[in-house]
Amino acid sequence: MEHIVIIGNGIAGITAARHIRKLSSKRITVISAETDYFFSRTALMYVYMGHMKFEHTQPYENWFWKKNKIDLKKAYVTQVHTETKKISLESGEQMTYDKLILATGSVSNKFGWPGQDLNGVQGLITKKDLELLEINAPDNKVCKRAVLIGGGLIGVELAEMLHTRNIPVTFLVREKAFWSSVLPFPEASMISNHLLSHHIDLRHEEELDEIIGDSHGNVKAVRTKKGEIIACDLVGLSAGVRPQIKFLEGSGIDTDRGILVNRYLQTNIPDVYAIGDCAQQREPVGERKSVEAVWYTGRMMGETLAQTICDQPTLWNPGHWFNSAKFMDIEYQTYGWVWNSPKEGNAHYHWQDQKNNRAVTVEYNLHERTFIGINTFNMRMRHEVFDKWLDDQQSVDYVIENLQQACFNPEFYKKPFHEIQSDFLKQKSAI
């Protein structure tokens, strides 16, 4: 029986395993060094905040794997021997595969800052990071202040987490407003204001210069590029992630930032594939980045690759871009593409309700008036409807006029659509 070995039990590896099981009776082994069972990485924050226990982050009950004949193995893979189709585990054990799927996820970016390996410097990616955070920052007596570096989505989660334990947070971000490398400025500043309103000490246009330790090798303070010294007990790294591929050195598998794959998610070595955070597209698809460290991409790659593995070669060909996140109390969703400033030939329509932290930005083509994408804040939108509108290349006018159809807010919510529509028409006639 063909043996499929999957390294990594995250969303990518597990989705591949589940779908291969649905389509075939191949032998499947999933190896991970992190946990016995699949859990949702995106939910780590809720464990620290006390919303959930760790077991609640596991989407399947423990009997599920045996019942579906998916073998799980907790082990660290040290080497892949592509010539002999074997992998070596840390214990010295070896395992043979017929097909190998690499789904090894990400590690935190470190940019060689002085002091980056001191005790009390950490990211938030793994279960171990969560446990470490309980040691580094259990409360505001052990951790009198935390400094977060880099303004990504993990950073805002860390800020919210520490905030629930009344730990003062200083947040250094390079940009003029939070995540303004992705969000249009008015939205980014709305998020900045929201963080400030929660007493997060957000410092714009400020960067880390050095992490300063004490004589025991613990973090004592950071120095910023502007020269300020901020005393702290925890430095949270949230300056992005990069693929976890170090153990592949010398395996013959082509890597760049991530594991290089073609549109069939295949590496340069036959029968070796890569999916999820660790994969890098040789040619990016459409406007997408070559490495996409998002949940949905991992899941969809798993679904796609399972088809290929089960004799139905299928191209990685994702549909319209979508994503979502939450910035403390502000929910964010996006469908299609909205850049932080409109692409050449495009324009933004922006609406904001400051009192309720609600906002909408629509990107559209100025000349053709086609709808390109939408960002919404504190306004849930229906994925299905936007997918269709993007397929149909609807005009921005149509989209604004029919926003109501795409509303996904709970019943009885006060809807701002009339206000948006009249504001849009007013701006349009003013041009």
Place this chain on the structure above:
Amino acid sequence: MSTYQRNMSLAGEPPKALNTTQRLAVVVGMAGLGILVLHLFNQEITHPAIWLTAALTLISGGIIGFAAGSYAHKQEGIKNDGVWFKSISSRGFLGWLLGIALTGFYIVLYFYAELLGLNTEGDNTGVISLFDPLSRALSGNPASQWFVYGTLYTIAILAFGIKFMWKYRHNRYEVIRTISVMFFQTAFAFLIPEFMARLNGDGYNLPYYDLKNIWPLNYYNFEQYRINDFISSGAIGMFLLIFGIVSIFVITPILTYKYGKRWYCSWVCGCGGLAETAGDSFRQLSDKSQSAWRIERWVVHSVLVFVVMMTTTVVSVYLGYENEGYWLSRDVFLFTVAAGLLVLYAAIMYWKRHQLKKDAVVGATVYLFISLASVALIYFVDITQIKVDASYFSLGLNQGIYTLDVAVKSLYGFLIGAIFSGVIGTGFYPIFGNRVWCRFGCPMAAILGIQQRLFSKFRITTNGGQCISCGNCSTYCEMGIDVRAYAQKGENIIRASCVGCGICSAVCPRGVLKLENGPMEGRINSEAVLLGQDPDLMALLSDRKAN
């Protein structure tokens, strides 16, 4: 235990610690409870009206003050910080303590009301007499243990209702729904029956009747004494009787078709009302495992069969007495029940069989068989001649010998009415979660659930591919539904047990869930494929899935 869990036991750190307002509020609330407890031992009560007012004001003030301390200084949003660290909401020491106290209270209330000051002869004493002034003001009669309970129950729904609305003030569905349960409890369950009691005496003989309490939740509604009371109370009596029947056969099916069982379970019902307000802090304790789901289906449907049989027995017995002047005869009644059950079964099997899993079909058939056999038994055998020795069923507590119909009725009242809905259903909030009764025990929920599953426009829609499998929805579903299992596959959630509380949707950090009423067509989409994929692959996936 790993290190991080050990650290969590550190006492009194945020978000676990209580702030000053919360502590003060606890003291105030406890003072109010303390007044009640002191009066347990007080035989001669002076100034009951003043002490009662003081007690109820302090209790409500304590609860509302606690809510203010918890939410007033915070921005709108989800407020679940520290839920699993707090002893009371994570089955810790305080949780168990509260569970034991509540259970004890229910045991005294149901079985030892004399401890509260109910006297078979003479005036009330103790706590019950404290409530006399209020009871007299409303109905003109002295209080009973049920009046005490009803008052505290209403206060709990009102005060914790305010807390709940404060907590979810950003979510109008939750706010409006809570106003609704607060209204129905105060008006329908508490005030109207007391006022109705005032009518009694001059030509009226109305039984205590909470109009929104529909059979089979109100399992005693069609007992002989009540029917006689209704019939002897003129037009109002007849209206109430007819309303009771119309609620079952007309109002309930129509509303459930249009809105799902939520119209009742989280907008109207008193049990649901208490669960949603006072029980809100315990919703995360429900068991989400598949085995719990399996047990739930057997238990709740068994209770339903039990109540149908119990009521059929009781009604058929008094219809069977001659010369009682009932419009309906025993045989017609029994025939109608049997035919009704058969038609219902046949209709479901004919039109909905493709929506039923194998175990549901087996279950329904077994239940039909049991039901028909019992109807036949009642028809052919004079069950009033069968004697049952209660000591076998009550571990010797009850030595009485009863006729079968009375025995069945008493057993239901004891097991389901008292132990299940009260002692376990509410007493165990801090252990099994706030909807144990609604999920495992309530026959009304069982009927509404069957309809919701098979014949309703209600569903929870999942939003394309946006789910990140975080598990907030499943964790906070009080009915123990593994919402995530559906959401991460892009399937709508259509579950018999869903009471439509809307909390899964509220806590979802990615805006994935929406409670909706829509066309029945395409409501159940278990062949769904997650959105976001290449359209060709989606077609392929659903093709292969369907095969």
